[in-house]
Amino acid sequence: MSERLDVLRLGYRKGRDPRITTHLALVARAMGADGFLLAGDEDKEMFDNLNSVSDRFGGQLDTNHVGGLSHLKKHVESGGVAVHLTMYGEPFRKAIPKIRRDRPVLIVVGGAKVPGDVYKICQYNVAVGNQPHSEVAALALFMDAWFGESASEREFDDARLIIEGVNGGKLVHDLEDDSE
Numbered sequence: 001m002s003e004r005l006d007v008l009r010l011g012y013r014k015g016r017d018p019r020i021t022t023h024l025a026l027v028a029r030a031m032g033a034d035g036f037l038l039a040g041d042e043d044k045e046m047f048d049n050l051n052s053v054s055d056r057f058g059g060q061l062d063t064n065h066v067g068g069l070s071h072l073k074k075h076v077e078s079g080g081v082a083v084h085l086t087m088y089g090e091p092f093r094k095a096i097p098k099i100r101r102d103r104p105v106l107i108v109v110g111g112a113k114v115p116g117d118v119y120k121i122c123q124y125n126v127a128v129g130n131q132p133h134s135e136v137a138a139l140a141l142f143m144d145a146w147f148g149e150s151a152s153e154r155e156f157d158d159a160r161l162i163i164e165g166v167n168g169g170k171l172v173h174d175l176e177d178d179s180e
């Protein structure tokens with residue numbers, strides 16, 4: 001287990017990609033990230049929605065607006081590990097065993113255009129296949145491999161709502177509802 005893992009979304013444009021960015025944050029939370037950092041436009045409403053998911057389904061996802069490159073540089077200069085997800089990188093299953101886990105880890109995902117400096121500042125440029133696809137898919141596959149099966153099976157101790165998955169229906173346990 002690494003000391004801390006945050007996901008940094010670069011180049012967020014409010015009004016253009018809120019849904020995909022929300023999905024990124026939801027994957028980050030569900031699969032065990034400690035924080036979700038947004039570089040680009042500010043979006044308080046998105047953070048409120050994410051906090052509401054954590055209130056109901058548990059876990060604590062810190063949400064913050066940061067400067068993209070400046071935050072990345074500060075993270076690396078202070079001894080952190082930065083992993084950039086990019087189709088131009090090294091295959092993720094080969095890269096993961098080499099990545100240090102004893103430092104805070106920042107997973108960087110791009111938006112429309114990724115500045116060239118990101119490739120240089122990050123110690124690891126990692127590909128989830130070398131085809132262009134989605135940052136959401138890349139993050140989910142990377143985190144599942146990083147944490148092992150525990151990522152997609154994660155449960156949160158402080159959850160109020162617990163979903164019991166069953167074939168052909170769903171069971172929702174509301175731990176604050178005495179009538180259940």
Ligand code: SAM
Pocket residue numbers: 084085086087088108109110111112113114126127128129130131132133134135136138
């Ligand atoms: N054209 C953009 C650029 O300048 O690199 C990339 C756009 S892509 C839709 C958005 C993000 O998805 C990328 O920055 C990267 O983080 C992620 N991504 C897409 N395909 C990937 C892959 N095969 N492996 C890892 N990450 C990927």
